[in-house]
Amino acid sequence: MLYTCSTDVPKKTLGKMKHYYITHGHGNDEVVPDKRDLDLYKKGVITAKGFAINYEVKLRSREAYDWMERVSREASHEDIVLIGEEETEKGYLGMLVEMMVSMFAGKIKFQYLGKLQ
Numbered sequence: 001m002l003y004t005c006s007t008d009v010p011k012k013t014l015g016k017m018k019h020y021y022i023t024h025g026h027g028n029d030e031v032v033p034d035k036r037d038l039d040l041y042k043k044g045v046i047t048a049k050g051f052a053i054n055y056e057v058k059l060r061s062r063e064a065y066d067w068m069e070r071v072s073r074e075a076s077h078e079d080i081v082l083i084g085e086e087e088t089e090k091g092y093l094g095m096l097v098e099m100m101v102s103m104f105a106g107k108i109k110f111q112y113l114g115k116l117q
Helices: 035-042 048-059 062-075 092-104
Strands: 002-006 018-021 080-084 112-115
Touching: 002 062, 002 092, 035 048, 048 062, 048 092, 062 080, 062 092, 080 092, 092 112
Parallel strands: 002 080, 002 112, 018 080
Antiparallel strands: none
16 A cells, blocks of 8 residues: 655654655655755745646656656555655645556556555
């Protein structure tokens, strides 16, 4: 199963789930939004739509595709949680999961169960 949560979820809640931090400095750079785009969005220089377009372009790279395919395959037989710095499901974690579901739901059997509380 695939879940998401923000970094403020206590580690004990994660239990024995395998987790991936989708944040800068924790690896997984293939699917972490570019720091420059995040900074520009937070400063109001680019809109949410502009940020989303830039992030979607990144998610369509070969490296991101390979990462999403591998993690989707893992989620078909173990609990996986994607951890980000945001608290809403409509941010970049939501975009990442939507992309994974649309790309691999028919190829790899996995299920997204939503945000881990």
